[in-house]
Amino acid sequence: MSYFRTRIEAIGGAVLGTSRAALELWLVYVGTIAGIVRGFSRRHGGRGRPKGELVRQLHAIGNRSLVFIIVTLGFIGMVMTYQACLQLGRVTGDYSQVGSQFLRLLISDFGPTLSGMMLATRVGAGIAAEIGSMKVTEQIDALRMSGVLPIDYLIVPRFIACVVMTLMLTVLGSMVMYAAGGLTAQYSFGVNPSTFYDLSFVRGRHLVLFVVKALAYGAAIPVVAGFCGLRARGSSEGVGWATTAAVIGSSFAVIVLDFIISAVALFLADGDL
Amino acid sequence: MSAYIEFRNVAKAFSGKAVLRGMNLAIDKGEVMFIIGTSGVGKSVTIKHLIGLLRIDAGEIWFDGARVDQLPERSLAPLRKRIGMVFQSSTLFDSMTLAENVALPLRKHGKLSHKDALVEARKRLAQVYMDDYADRFPAELSDGMRKRAAIARTLALAPDVVLFDEPTTGLDPVSARRVDRLIRELADTLGVTAVVVSHDPPSIFGIADRVAFLYQGIVHVVATPDALRASADPIVQQFITGQSSGPMETPGF
Numbered sequence: 001m002s003y004f005r006t007r008i009e010a011i012g013g014a015v016l017g018t019s020r021a022a023l024e025l026w027l028v029y030v031g032t033i034a035g036i037v038r039g040f041s042r043r044h045g046g047r048g049r050p051k052g053e054l055v056r057q058l059h060a061i062g063n064r065s066l067v068f069i070i071v072t073l074g075f076i077g078m079v080m081t082y083q084a085c086l087q088l089g090r091v092t093g094d095y096s097q098v099g100s101q102f103l104r105l106l107i108s109d110f111g112p113t114l115s116g117m118m119l120a121t122r123v124g125a126g127i128a129a130e131i132g133s134m135k136v137t138e139q140i141d142a143l144r145m146s147g148v149l150p151i152d153y154l155i156v157p158r159f160i161a162c163v164v165m166t167l168m169l170t171v172l173g174s175m176v177m178y179a180a181g182g183l184t185a186q187y188s189f190g191v192n193p194s195t196f197y198d199l200s201f202v203r204g205r206h207l208v209l210f211v212v213k214a215l216a217y218g219a220a221i222p223v224v225a226g227f228c229g230l231r232a233r234g235s236s237e238g239v240g241w242a243t244t245a246a247v248i249g250s251s252f253a254v255i256v257l258d259f260i261i262s263a264v265a266l267f268l269a270d271g272d273l
Numbered sequence: 274m275s276a277y278i279e280f281r282n283v284a285k286a287f288s289g290k291a292v293l294r295g296m297n298l299a300i301d302k303g304e305v306m307f308i309i310g311t312s313g314v315g316k317s318v319t320i321k322h323l324i325g326l327l328r329i330d331a332g333e334i335w336f337d338g339a340r341v342d343q344l345p346e347r348s349l350a351p352l353r354k355r356i357g358m359v360f361q362s363s364t365l366f367d368s369m370t371l372a373e374n375v376a377l378p379l380r381k382h383g384k385l386s387h388k389d390a391l392v393e394a395r396k397r398l399a400q401v402y403m404d405d406y407a408d409r410f411p412a413e414l415s416d417g418m419r420k421r422a423a424i425a426r427t428l429a430l431a432p433d434v435v436l437f438d439e440p441t442t443g444l445d446p447v448s449a450r451r452v453d454r455l456i457r458e459l460a461d462t463l464g465v466t467a468v469v470v471s472h473d474p475p476s477i478f479g480i481a482d483r484v485a486f487l488y489q490g491i492v493h494v495v496a497t498p499d500a501l502r503a504s505a506d507p508i509v510q511q512f513i514t515g516q517s518s519g520p521m522e523t524p525g526f
Contacts, residue, residue, distance in 0.1 A: 053368075141326050142364035145353050146426075147381030 021231075028151060028227045035149065035156040053157045061123050061158070062165030069173045072118050073111075077177030078184040080110070085189040095189055099196030102181055107206045108265075108273060109213075111174030113258045116217030118173075119166055120250035124225040127158055128246030131229025132239040140230070155226040159219065166218030167211065174210075205273070209265050216261060220253040275338065277302035277466060278323065278434065283332035284490075285318055292318055294490030295332070305460045305467045307477050310487035311512070311521070316470040317361070319487070320436040323468075324356050325349040337433075354382045357427035358436040363419035365411040365426070371398060372407040375426045382430050397425045401455065417448035424455065435459065437469040441476050449473065453480045474513065478502065486512065489522070 084098055131154050134140050140150045178197075185191035225246040232242035266273055276299035285293040292315040300306045308316045321327040322334055325344060334342040341352055365374045375394035379385045385393060398404045401421040411419050420440065427435055437456060441449035457480040459465040471477055477484055478498045485495045486509055494501070494509055501509060511519035 056368075137362050137364065138360045139364045139366060141321070141358075142360055142366075144326065144349075145324065145358055146378040147350055147353065148377065 024231075025224070025227045028155065028230070029223045031149075031151040032155050032159050032223055032226075035152040036160065038152060039156060054160060057157045057161035058165060060126070061119075061161045062168060065119060065122050065165070065169060066172070068122055069115060069118055069169045070176050073114060073173035073177040074180040076110075076114055077106075077180035080177075081181035081184045082188060085185055085191070089189065095185065095191045096195055098185060098191060099182065100198040100201040102196075103178060103199065104201045104206060106174055106178055106181075107202060107210045109209075109258070109262065111177060112170050112210055112213035112217060113254060114177075115170040115173045115214070116166065116221070116254040116258075117251055119162075119169065119217070120221050120254050121247050123162060124221050124246045124250035125243050127222055127225035128229040128232075128243045129239060131155075131226055132232030132242035135230060135232040135242075136235055136238055150230070151226075154229075155222060158222040158226065162222040163215060163218035166221070167214045170210070170214040170217075205265070205269060209261070209273075212265075213258065213261050216257045217254050220257055221250045224249040224253050275335065276300055277337060278468070279333075279335040280319065280322075281333040281335070283319070283322065283334065284330045285315065285322070285327070286330055291490055293329075296487070296491050298485050298492050298495070300466065300468060302466055303460060303464045304482040305456060305469065305480055307469045307471055307481040307484045308487060309471060309477060309484055309512070312472075314487045315490060316487055317438050320358070320438065320468055320470060323436065324353055324358060326358075350382065354430050355432055356434040356436065357430060357432035359420075359424050359427050359438065359440055361438040361442060363411070363416070363423040365419055365423055367411055370408050370410055371403060371414075371422045371425075374411070374422065375429050378426060379429050394425075394429065397429045398422065400428065401425045417444050417451075420444060420448070420452065424452070428459075431463075432465065434466040434468065437467060437471075439470055439472065441471065441473045446475075449476065450479075456480055488512075 081098065081102060084102065085095055088095060088098060131140075134154070140154075143150050143153055182191075182193055182196045185196050186193055228242045228246035228249055231245075232238045262273075278298075278300040280296055280298045283293050283296045284291070292313075296315070296319065298308075298319075308319060310316050318327060322329050322342065323336065325341070325346065329342050332342070333340055336352070336356070344352065365371070366377070369377070372391050372394045375397050376385075376387070376390035379390040379393050380387060383390070383393075395404055395407050398407050401424055403418060403421050403425060406414060406418060406422070411422070414422070424440075435456075440452050440456070444452065453476050456467050456469060460467055460482075469476070469481070481498050483495055483497055484501050486493045486501070488508060494504065494506060496504065501513065504510065507520045510516075511521045
């Protein structure tokens, strides 16, 4: 009996813990949105946001991720196009649709989602490590004692910077991915660039989907990573756990959001996406 | 007459492990009260409860005639304006200069403009002989300097009570005694109530008015430094003489 009771208690504890974590994550998200509103409504540049912090975060999240995004998405574009041409060559030998279909997929899914995944690892880890370190060294308690809301001070500038920079990096990364794919198709399979770079299949709804996904990922990554950082406990080991959790959680958030947004878009477009 | 600060039957557990088990402690206005005890006994946890950085599981905490343990986070700002805390690690913000660090509570609690807060911050830094370093970043300073700047930040709002969490840990003896003197002067000249968590015998026996010895989740004894030194209690004697063997149970050893 005691064995079953222990197991049931363990399951119950895990469910309660997960529910509590989900509620706390939601509160961080709501607090961040409220913090943005407070920032606009207050004098002296928001409630506790240090001077120049937004610019610093735009640089840290955007500029410092630029090379990483360009290189990784460039290589992914090359590999995807190579594989697509290889399979088409085996089946039909007709490469005329490769570029246009690749672009459609790139805009509606691969561009924002792969950029989001890459940023979830680089930016998510950085945010969680920074906030987690502040948590375990009591700097967040010191902020609260100074009358500053930690979410306003730490997460709001990162949230704004991440939303802006994710959109910009996604645009840039997708362009590099497309260009790299075109070059691969041209030099490996002899596809004419004018055939590959064909924009005729792109519709307005694809662009809307692109922007919505990029903005959603840009909003999710700092909230999840910041939440993980705020939950850090103990010492450096706790910061390590928080960083790992942030990378997993942010990546998972990108995948889940991709699924939800794609499903909603398919529903709204009557399956014709 | 009730005490200025009072902990009544306070209990706290972390992950099912009890740290405080019905702790009682009364602190008078203007006194320098030291809380001592072995590592992990709940000294820092005790003082963090007073300002809502941690929440108690059971019991009551009273400050200046009002119960404070049930205040929601948004109602804690006035309390945190009256009770300052100097943390164990100096907790200065790395991205800000010393002046900006000290100015932060003045802007948020004191509602001063950025410019006025910086002017006021330099005055506060001068009180701890750190005004020459006002434009430096924390990473450019020694531990002792950072600690003094952290004290200046805490004192910026002229609090009624200051909580010190191991203020002399990691400092050289000269810097440690300077911090001790500053704590004593706060009480003697400004009437500030100081609650100090410490392991440092020269501090304890040098500046404390009273000492609360925390053991096994409760206050084992409260006494003046002289009475503590003369105590016949073997547990107290083992702690203050620092003997490794004796009746005291120390988790992990």
